[in-house]
Amino acid sequence: MVDPAPGKRVSRSTLLWVNLAIFFYWQGSLHHLLPYPALRNWSTVFLATVLQALPFLMLGVGLSAAIAAFVPSAWLARALPSHPVVAVPAAGLYGFALPGCECSAAPVAARLVRRGVAPAAALTFLLAAPAVNPIVLVATSVAFPGHPEMVLARFVASMLTAVVVGWVCAGTGLGRWMRLRPPGHDHRSGVDGFAATATEDFLQAGGFLVVGAALVATVQTAVPHGALESIGGSGIPAALTMAGLAVLLSVCSEADAFVAAGLTQFSLAARLTFLVVGPMVDMKLIALQIAAFGRRFALRFTSLTLTVAIATSLAVGSTLR
Amino acid sequence: MTRHDASCTTLVAGLLALWMGLTNAMLDYLRASMRPWLIAAAVALCALGIYGLVSEAIRANREPHRHDGHWPRMGWFLVIPVLVVIVTGHEPLGSFAAGRSGTRGLPKYAFDIAEYAQSTGTTVPKLEILDVFQGADQPGNRAYLLDHDVSLLGFVTREGPAVPNSFVLNRFLISCCAADATALSLRMVGSARVPTSDAWVRVRARLLPTFSGGTPRIVMQVKSVQSAHAPSNPYEGYR
Numbered sequence: 001m002v003d004p005a006p007g008k009r010v011s012r013s014t015l016l017w018v019n020l021a022i023f024f025y026w027q028g029s030l031h032h033l034l035p036y037p038a039l040r041n042w043s044t045v046f047l048a049t050v051l052q053a054l055p056f057l058m059l060g061v062g063l064s065a066a067i068a069a070f071v072p073s074a075w076l077a078r079a080l081p082s083h084p085v086v087a088v089p090a091a092g093l094y095g096f097a098l099p100g101c102e103c104s105a106a107p108v109a110a111r112l113v114r115r116g117v118a119p120a121a122a123l124t125f126l127l128a129a130p131a132v133n134p135i136v137l138v139a140t141s142v143a144f145p146g147h148p149e150m151v152l153a154r155f156v157a158s159m160l161t162a163v164v165v166g167w168v169c170a171g172t173g174l175g176r177w178m179r180l181r182p183p184g185h186d187h188r189s190g191v192d193g194f195a196a197t198a199t200e201d202f203l204q205a206g207g208f209l210v211v212g213a214a215l216v217a218t219v220q221t222a223v224p225h226g227a228l229e230s231i232g233g234s235g236i237p238a239a240l241t242m243a244g245l246a247v248l249l250s251v252c253s254e255a256d257a258f259v260a261a262g263l264t265q266f267s268l269a270a271r272l273t274f275l276v277v278g279p280m281v282d283m284k285l286i287a288l289q290i291a292a293f294g295r296r297f298a299l300r301f302t303s304l305t306l307t308v309a310i311a312t313s314l315a316v317g318s319t320l321r
Numbered sequence: 322m323t324r325h326d327a328s329c330t331t332l333v334a335g336l337l338a339l340w341m342g343l344t345n346a347m348l349d350y351l352r353a354s355m356r357p358w359l360i361a362a363a364v365a366l367c368a369l370g371i372y373g374l375v376s377e378a379i380r381a382n383r384e385p386h387r388h389d390g391h392w393p394r395m396g397w398f399l400v401i402p403v404l405v406v407i408v409t410g411h412e413p414l415g416s417f418a419a420g421r422s423g424t425r426g427l428p429k430y431a432f433d434i435a436e437y438a439q440s441t442g443t444t445v446p447k448l449e450i451l452d453v454f455q456g457a458d459q460p461g462n463r464a465y466l467l468d469h470d471v472s473l474l475g476f477v478t479r480e481g482p483a484v485p486n487s488f489v490l491n492r493f494l495i496s497c498c499a500a501d502a503t504a505l506s507l508r509m510v511g512s513a514r515v516p517t518s519d520a521w522v523r524v525r526a527r528l529l530p531t532f533s534g535g536t537p538r539i540v541m542q543v544k545s546v547q548s549a550h551a552p553s554n555p556y557e558g559y560r
Contacts, residue, residue: 013326016400017333023407037417043409044418048350048499050402054338055358058365181393195372199331200393202369203322206334207395210402216500224421255497258559262427262503291395 038221046217049284052252053103053209060104061205064111065198069190076115084120088166091121092159095128101252102130102279103209103288107201110180110292119175124166126289127305130253130279131158140275143257149320150268150275154257157276157316161309168304177301179294205291212287216250219283223248232265236314239273242266243310246278253279269317276313281306322392324377332370334399337406338363346411348554351498413555414499416478416519419491422504427455427494430559435465445525447472450492450505451557457528457539466528470544473524474552477516478506488515489537490524495556505557508533512543523549 067076079094080087098104109126113119130136132155144150169175181204231241242263251259256278260271279285281302289298322330341347342360351359434456438446448471456462475490487510493502509526516522526541533540 011323011325011329013323013329017329020333020400020403020407024403026407037415040409040412041414041417043405044349044412044414045500047402047405047411051338051341051347051350051359052355052498052500055355055362058362062365192376195369195376199327199369199373202331202334202366203327203396203399204393207393207398210398214401220500249501251501252497255501258496259501259503 042217042221045220046213049213049216049250050210053101053213053284056101056103056252057107057205057209058202060107061198061201063098063104064107064201065194067108067111067115068197069194071115073116076112076117080117080121084118084170085167087118087121088124088170089163091125091166092128092132092162095125095130095132095162096134098125098129098133101136101254102282102285103252105129106285106288106292107205111201113175113178113293114180118170119178120166120170123169123175123301124162127162127165127280128159131155131162131276136253136257136279139254140257143261147268150272153272153316153320154275157272157309157312158279160316161276161280161305161312164308164312165301165305168308169301174297174300174304177294177297179297180292205288208287208291209284212250212284215283215287219248232263234267234270238266238270239310239314239317242270242274243277243306243313246274247282247306249278250282250284251278267317268320269314272317272320273310273313277306277309280309322394322396324373324390324392327392327396328370328373328377330370330396330399331366331373333403335363335366335368335370337403339367341411345553348556349411349413349499352495352556352558353554355497413551414493414502415476416491418493418502419476419478419489419504419506422493422502427451427503430455432456432462434462434471438465438469445470445472447474449473449557450475450490450507451494451559453507453528453539453541454505463528467530470525470527473507473526474549475507475522475524476551477518477520477522479515479518484508484510486510486512486515488512490522490541492557493555494558496559499556502556506537508537508540509543510540512546514546516546516548521549521551523547 080090095105098108105126109122112122112125137151137155140154141148141151232238246256249259256275260274263271263274286298286302289301293301338359341350342356342363347356347359432452432455434446434448434452441447450473452462453466453471453473456466473490475492478489478491487508489506490509491504491506493499494505495502509524510529524546525544527544529540529542531540532538
C-alpha cells in the first residue's frame with residue numbers, strides 16, 4: 001500500500017512504539033497484578049529462550065544477508081559438487097564450520113536455496129551445522145568426562161542423519177513443497193541490499209522465534225519435566241522418551257549435552273537420541289523452519305528428520321555401553 | 322508491514338536487547354558470558370533499524386511516491402517480548418520452577434572445600450549450593466562438611482513433606498539460559514525461623530550424616546538464618 005502522504009501522518013508503528021516506550025518506564029509495576037507464579041515462570045522461560053537465541057539468530061541473519069549481497073552465484077555453484085549424491089555429504093562437512101546453535105542455520109540454509117544451491121544439500125547443512133561444529137563437540141566432551149565415545153557417537157549419528165535426510169530429500173523431491181518468500185529486497189546489492197535483506201530476514205525469523213519461544217515456555221511451565229525424566233530406562237521406549245523430551249524442552253545445542261549428562265537414569269543410547277534429535281527437531285526450530293521454508297514443507301521435513309534421527313541414534317547407540 | 326514499521330520494530334527489538342545487555346536484567350535469563358554476544362546482536366539490530374529509518378527518509382525526499390515492497394508481517398510478533406517485560410519486569414526463576422524441576426546428576430568436578438576455606442581465611446566459608454551438592458558425595462569434602470559450618474545463599478521454598486522448623490534452600494544451575502535450568506535444593510532442618518517462600522536468605526548450616534531418602538536428599542542442620550538481598554546473578558554455573 002502506498003502511503004497517501006508520507007511524512008504528514010503518524011504511522012501505526014510510531015504510535016505503538018512511543019506508547020510502549022512510555023509504559024516501559026513503569027515496567028514491572030503491573031507485576032503485583034499478576035499473582036500467578038505459573039505466568040511469571042512462563043515469562044522468564046519465554047524471555048530466556050528469545051534472548052538466548054538472539055545472538056545466534058543475528059549471526060545467521062548476517063551471514064544470510066552477506067551471501068545475498070556480496071557473494072556471486074558463481075562462487076556458490078563452485079563450492080559444492082553438482083551431483084546430489086556427492087553434494088549432500090560435502091554440505092554436511094561445511095556444517096563443521098558454522099560456530100553456532102541451531103538458530104543460525106535456518107536463515108543461512110534458506111538463503112542458500114534462494115541462491116540456487118540444491119535444496120537437499122542446503123538441508124543437510126541445516127541439520128549438520130548445529131550438531132557437528134567444534135563448540136558443540138567440545139561442550140559434549142566436557143559434559144561427558146568419562147565417555148569420550150559420546151563425542152564420536154554424537155558426531156557420527158548426527159552426520160549420518162543429516163546425510164540420509166539429504167539423500168531422501170534429493171530422491172523424493174521433497175524440496176518441491178518449499179515456499180520461499182518472494183525475492184522482495186534482495187535484488188539490490190551492496191550495503192543497501194545487505195541492510196534490507198538482514199532486516200527482512202530478522203523480522204521473519206524473529207517473529208517465528210517469538211512464537212516458538214512462547215510454545216517452549218508453555219510446555220516447560222505446564223509439563224513438570226521432573227515427571228518425564230523420572231521414567232528412565234533403556235531400549236526403544238527410553239529412546240522415544242528422550243526424543244520427546246528433546247523436542248519439548250528445546251534446549252540449545254550448546255547446552256543440551258549438560259542436560260543429557262545429568263539424566264543418568266537413562267541409558268547412554270537413549271541420551272544419544274536426545275543429543276541427535278535436539279539440534280534438528282524442537283519447537284523453536286520448527287518455528288524457524290516454517291519461517292524459512294513455509295509450513296507445508298517444514299512439517300514434512302520435521303517428521304522425516306525425527307524418524308531418521310531416532311533410527312540412526314538407536315543404531316549408533318547400540319555400540320555404546 | 323511498511324518499510325517504516327520494519328525499521329521501527331527492528332530498532333525497538335535492538336533497544337530492548339541493549340537495555341538487557343547493559344543492565345543486570347540479562348542475568349535473570351542468561352549466563353554472564355553471553356553478555357558481549359547479546360550486546361553485539363543488540364547493536365547490530367539498532368544499526369539496521371537506524372539505517373532503515375535514515376535511508377527511508379532520504380529516499381522519501383527524492384521520490385515521494387515510491388512503492389517500497391512488502392515486509393514480513395510476522396515481525397509484529399516482536400511486540401510480545403516488549404509487552405512481557407512491561408508487564409512482569411525482569412525476574413529470575415523462582416519457587417514455582419524449583420518445585421517442578423527434575424533431579425539430575427551433575428558432572429563431577431574437582432573442588433577442595435577445605436583448601437578453599439583455608440585460602441579465604443574464614444572459619445565459615447561462603448560456598449555455592451553446588452559445592453555442597455557435589456561435596457556431600459565426595460569423601461574428602463564430605464568429611465569437611467560434616468565437621469564445619471558453611472554459609473550458603475539461596476531462596477526458600479516450602480515444598481515436600483511438612484517437617485516442623487524445616488524449609489528448602491534453592492539455587493538454579495544453568496548452562497546457557499534459564500530454559501535449561503536445574504534446581505539445586507537442600508533440606509534445612511532445626512530452624513527456629515522459617516522464612517517465607519521465594520525469600521532470599523543467607524544460612525549458616527552443617528551437613529547431617531544421613532540422607533533424607535526423598536527429595537531434596539541432602540539434609541543440613543541450620544545454625545542461623547538471615548534475610549539477604551537477591552544476588553545480581555541469581556544462578557549458579559558449572560565451575
